[in-house]
Every structure is written in C-alpha cells, then in structure tokens.
Amino acid sequence: MSDTLIELRNIGKRFGGVRALDGVSLAIRPGEIHCLAGENGSGKSTVIKVMSGIYTPEEGEILIDGRPVGRLDPIRAVQHGVQVIYQDFSLFGNLTVAENLALNTYVLEGRRRMDWRRARTMAVEVLARLGVDIDPDAEVGTLPTSGRQVVAIARAILAKARLIIMDEPTTALTRHEVDALFAIVRDLQAQGIAVLFVSHKMREMLEISERLTVFRNGRKVAEGPMSDFDEAAITHAMTGLSLTDDPYRPTLPPGPPLLEVRKLSVPGSVQDIDLSLRPGEIVGISGLIGSGRTELARALFGMEPAMTGTLRLEGREIHPRSVQEAIALGIAYVPEDRLTEGLFLPQSIERNLVVSILERLRRGPFLDTRAVREKTLGMFRDMQIAAPSPETAVGNLSGGNAQRVMLGRWLLTGARVLILNGPTVGVDVGSKATIHRIIRDLAQREGLGVLMISDDVPELVTNCNRIHVMHRGRFVADLDGSGMTEDRINDALKTLN
Template sequence: MQAPLIELTSITKRFPGMTALNNVDFSIEPAEIVCLAGENGSGKSTLIKVLSGIYRPEQGRLVFDGEEIATLSPREAIARGVQVIYQDFSLFPNLTVAENLALSRFLGEKRQLMNRAEARRIGQEALDRLGVSIDLEAEVGSLSTADRQLVAIARALMSPVRLLVMDEPTTALTGREIDRLFALVREIKAKGIAVLFVSHKMREMLEISERIVIFRNGRKVAEGSTADFTEGSITKAMTGQDIGGERYEGPASDAPIRLAVSGLSVPGRVEDVSFSLRSGEIVGLSGLLGSGRTELALALFGLSPDHGGRIEIDGHAIEAKDVNAAIDAGIAYVPEDRLSEGLFMTQSIARNINAGVIDRLSSGPFVDKTAFSQAAEDTVSSLRIATPGIEKAVGLLSGGNQQRVVIGRWLQTGPKVLILNGPTVGVDVGSKAEIHRQLRKLAVENGLAVLMISDDVPELIQNCNRILLMHRGRLIDEIQAVGVEEDDIHARLKGLD
C-alpha cells in the first residue's frame, strides 16, 4: 500500500489564550483532492501554516513520504513540493504577468536586473503548462479575479509541486469561472499532484473533492469519502447544530413600494433597467461577471452621477447624484469587498460602526463619548457581533463578524432600502445563517427593503421573494423564488454564457 504523501499525527498548536489545533490527525494521498471545511477560527488556516512550515506545532509528528521531519521551514516545505495559494494570491499588482511569473526564479538566481525577454519566455512556459492564454504584458492589478488566480496557479506550478493548497479559491468567482477552475484542478490531479481545497461552500465541496475533512474549535470532528456527506451533514459537523433551509416568505403582495426604478441607465454599463422593491421584501440580483449588477448598485447609491432614469423612495423622486443624497433619501450600500471598501481595519469596532453617524453623536465639535459607546454596544447586541470589546480593532474579528459590523454601520443611518453586494462572501456557514436571520428580521419588523446581489444560488433561493437576472447591462429575467430549485437557476445563468 502506498504511503500518504503527508501525514500529521497528534498535532497541537497553541497561541496565547487559545489552542488553535488540538491533537489533530491529518493526511493526504498523492494525487488526491481533499476539501478542508470548518467555520472561521476552526483551525483550517493554522493547519495550512503547519503544512507550509510557517508554524511549528508544540507537539505531534510530521511525516513526508514516510520520512519524519523534526522541524519544517517554509523553504523546506517548498523544496518538498508544498505550494499554497492564499486568498489574496500574493501577487504584485504593479508588475506584469510575465514579471510576476519570472520574479521568483530571478530572485533564486540572485539576479539584480530584470531580463524582459527571458521573463516573457518563462511566463509563456508557465501559462502553456495550464493551457491558458493571458496577456503577459498586462499589469496583474488590471486582470479579473479569475485571471489573477490563474497567474497564481501558474506560478505555483513552476516549481516541482506535489501538494497544492488553495485557500478559498472561489470566493470572488462566478459560476462559469468556478467551472473553469474545477476543470483545472482535475487536470492538476491527473498530473499526480494532490490538492487541498479550502472552502465554505457546500455545493463546491461535494462537487470537487474526493474526501472531506471537517474541523470545529481546533479539532477534527468528521472525515470521510465525499459520497458519505450531504450539505446538511457538513453544516452540522461544522457548527454542531442543524441550520434549517427554510425559505423566506416575504411581505404581502400589497405591501407599499419602497424603491421604484424606471429606465435607469449608466453609459456603457447599465441600460434601461426598471424594477421595484416593496417594504419587507428581499429581492435577489444575479448574473455573470460583467453583467452590470454592481454598476446598478453603485448608481442607486450615488456613485455614478452620470446615470439617467428615475429613482423613487416611498413614491418620491430622488436625485441620487452623490452618496450623501442617496443616504439622505434612505439608501444604504454594503460593498462587495469589505476589507478594502467597507472597513477601517486598524480602527476600533466602535468607530467602524459609528462612522456614518458621527454628526448625530456629537455636540458641536465634540463627540458625546457616552452616546458613542452606547450606539456601538446597541449595534453589537442587536446583530450578535462577537467582539473582544468595542475598542478593539475591527481587523481582529472573524469575517462574519466584520461583515455584521459593516451592515450595522449602515443600519445606524436608518435606511429604507439596503443594498448588499455579496453579503456573505468569505463568511462561514454559521455566520452566514446569522446574517440571513438578521436580514429577515429587519425586513419583517422594520419594513426594510433589501436588494441582495449574490452568486450564491442557495443564498438567493432561501432568502429572496424574487430573483432578478442581469446580462450585458439589462434585466433579462425575473424568477419567483417559491418552488424554484438550484439547478433551474444554475441552468439559466449558464445559458447566459
């Protein structure tokens, strides 16, 4: 019987005040695709850093190809064939594709000057191995997320690779791009390379992996063939509880219209879009990359002052020509990228929550510290944000709690319409369920109208009354969520390709 490629036994890793990995066993066979699942803080990232030599465990055994390793450094892990592609891809956005692909080789050879012709040759060879075509002279920062990911994979495969670790690789990808990635992962497996795939998305786990390993609170709680799991069993293992898949019923059909959009256009991006949202309604918006859905949201929020058409809130026309006008009219927008667009990562949780209502919490030039703290505490309590204290930096929170901070900030403004762009991207299943519960509660109790932009089809089906599909800047379909199945919507989205 062939020995595992990598075998970890009784691994324990501690940090001050917590045990990140507690007596964990983990192995992966050559050319095996394994999915590692678990909520944020379950120990997944710590395990990856042990595998890649970044963390040294306090106890346990590391065995590569049957050889026990006393200590493992990042350099030795790479030499043994371990490559990790993190969520940010670790690329240089101001360098070209060729330069990104050739840089590690040039640095390894201790070169001081960049040979552009050779960089192009090296880059072309790397892309040819994957069978993909990307402009070698394009700056990486100008590429789509999918193409940046391909560059990161190509770079990882330039050195002898035996285990490729992919950390949340589909977070910002659409359905078509995910299909392309999965085909590539299977090609990598066919070349004899093992793949450790980290994901929060149940459907993806079941589709791409051969074996699933689930962590909870630093322990391995479930492991087995993918065929032995269902979405429900994965969720229960990850969270320790059953999270229902009930659908949101929504308001009565005669509920008052909160948002009415007529003939909205943004030159070159959105064309003649009309729709409405009723009080208490959650409406989904989906479409392929470049469909215009984000541009539509930005126009509603006053970030595309060149837009045309008519926008009404509670029957009154508004001029959403800038953000302040949109906020004053009762529109709030939670952006797609909470890290770069939604949060001040080094600032306190309280400051992030109250950033939009400082004037309301001030008396003249001075902030009312008591009111400031109370407003933040009230938001933390109502949205069930798990914090180490409101004065701590928001960057210390998990992804799900960070997202609730962003939502809480905009709820402080008392909106009538809440636009959510990718509301649970990169959020674990437990936090996702809590965010959904809070949104439903706000819709029912406050009459909030919600526009939910998402690629997550189960999220749309479970939380929306209707789902709108966009393609090439136009609304091309409206689906009643009652009775519709995931495969129906996936088929419609693929039909837009």
C-alpha cells in the first residue's frame, strides 16, 4: 500500500496561451492536514480542479493509492474519495439539513423517491460523528456560515470522503468559529481523513497544518513540514518579496473630531454607541458576527432610517437618511461582500469607478467622456490596479484588484469618512499589504477618517490607532496604545462566546 493518498506528478495545464500549471508535483498522505498557499493567480484553483477531475492536465500523471488513474473526471474523483468544499458550499438553501445530506447518496443510488426517515437518521448519525448540535430539520438557508460549512463537511463524510479539500474555509468565520472548525478538522484526521486547506491566512496555516506547499505563477516554489516555516518565510515564498507591516501610529493633528457620534441606536441591533473619528485616524471595530457592527456601518451610511442619536461631521450636525445623502455629505462605505453588494461584475473597471459620480461628469445630457477617462486613469494609477486596461470587466480581476476598484470608486466621490467592512476579505497577502498601504496613505496624506471593521485581529492591530470591541450592539471594550495587542483583543472576544 502506498504511503500517499493522492499524488500529482509534473502536472502541466494551459488555457489558451497561458500556462496555468508548470510541472507541478504535490503529494497528500492519508490523514494529513496539508495547506496549499499562494497569491491569486498562482495556480491553486487549477490544482484543485485537476485533483477533483474538473480539469484534465495536458502533461503529467495523477496517482491514487500509488496507482496511475489515467483520465480523472468528477465522478471518478468522488468514487476515489476526493471531495471539494468551495466557498459557497454548493448547498440548497431551501432544503433542510437532512435533505441536503441525503441528496447525493440518493442520486448515487438511483433513487427516485425520498426516504425521509432514513435521511433524518443519516443526518443525525453524521452530525453526531462530527460532534455538532445542528437541527436536521432546519433549512440550510437559515444557518450561519459556520453551520452551512459543517453541513458541507458532513455531506463529504457521507460520500465516504478520504480527502476533503477546503477552499478558503475561514473567510467568513469568527475566531470562535475557526476554533470549532479546527476541532472538527482534527477529528477528521483522527478518523484517517486527509484535509487540504487552501488559504491566505498565514497564522491559521501555521496553527492547523502539518505540511505546506506554496505556489507562485503556476509553479511549486516551496514545500515541507510546517515547522520549517514562519510568517515571513511564507510571505516571501508566496510573493518573492519581504513584506513588513509596521504598526500605523501617526501623530494626529490637534483639533475637534472629523466625525462625532453620540447615543446612536438602531432598533434591534445597535444601542447607545458613542464614537469619535479624527482626521488621519483609523479606528477599528471587532466583534462576533451579529454583534451589530455591520448595522452600525449601515446607519452611518444612511441605510438604517430608523436610526436615532446625534451625528456631527466637521462640527456640523448631520442626518443621513439615505445613501445619496451620506455620499453628498462625504461618507463612503465599502461593504464586506463586494461581489453581491459592491461591484457590477460584467461591467468595466471604468464604469465601476465612475458610477457614483455620473452626475458630476455630465456635459448637458451627455457624459463628458474625456473627464470620465481622466478620472478613471487617475484612480487606476493611485489604486495600483493591475489590469490590461480600464475596459477590463471587473469580474475578471483578482480579489485584491477588485477591492481596489471599490476603494477607488468611493474616493472619487470626495469622501472624508471612509467605512471599510472587511477590507481584505478573500485578498492574497501581497494585495493585502498594498491595500493597507493605500488606506494608511489616504488617512495620513488626505486626512481621511477611516472606520475599519474586521475579523482579522492582526489587521486591526497593525493598522488602527484605536480599537472598539462590540457585542450585542454595544462597545464592551476600548483598546489603544500599549493595550492594543492581539492577545488583549482575542481575550476580549473569547469572553463574548
């Protein structure tokens, strides 16, 4: 019996004239927790699709249990025990947990009728095996992200998975939920199931993985036991650069706050929030999902008409009751889910950048195309957007470049207050460092006040002057100076679970 579960040898894959994989080799052992890292475009997704039979490589071979498998298609991959859990989980939100779990089994068995009792029994047994308490009769669409992820893992187990590939599994999870996921992963390992993590989050890689493989530009550039790596080594392998991120602690100019919030409340979500934001200051907000942090951001951006309390911008009392009013006042909001809430993916970079200032770019009944292009090219340069041209569709951009388009759009409005909800979610380490530098430069050079909402504790500690921890609609801890450490924030968050 081979000591490898699945092995790729010298895999090559092209798309047109682009070489996506160049002589890539990768081996995963039974019961191993292995991390696959790399920036967007490095070849990670292509490798996943080769391992799961979606893509057929032009070069190299695939071995399972030490034996070449020839052509691997998705059905054969599943039969060999390879299961992929993508970021959207590929679940049916309008079906129950039990129905989602039984569906694949029944399809493989060729059943045409649903055996409800058996489906529920299967669900109870597999969820108990994972040690989780989820109602089998609950609709999947009503579950939190962490719950849907558990259902996807349970479905893979029912399909007799031997290797579960998790694509960015912690992107939308709180630290508490990450801990729970890691407990499940270790339990899977104890059952002999291998797990391949695909992730950008280096600290989580170091915490959970036994081995690491790093891709860059379609090639494997590093591999070995996790004990051989630290954050700096992983960053260098992923980017070819040594990226350092010293804490942002500028001396702020004296004077009144840029934004002052007193007793802000939103029925059912936010209670009596006091907040101040000075020019050039980056203030962080951390908290568990459901703590009210997103509702606070939406209220400041005019999206919660039932909001009460007092807001002052540059000393003047304001009452933003709509997005249009907030934009006119100089407040901008970059939402966490840029794909569904922020960007028009089929449209060009140029159209996405100028969509919020179209009225300012009119010459009579027509758009001033020269002004549109000038604004676009200026922001293209300032945001360091890597794309062939402003005509490129935003849907073709990496996560980091798409996020820069979002930032650029709101900066074109002349915003004075910039609210960032998850500013680097789904962004690779190189783009993350670039986005942080851009945000800091805007705060210091332009005097913007930045409100940064994030689950990424190191991101907050590195970039913020002060941090508020939020729970059940209130600020429950305020940290600054020497007290603003990852341990202090994590300790505060743990007490809220």
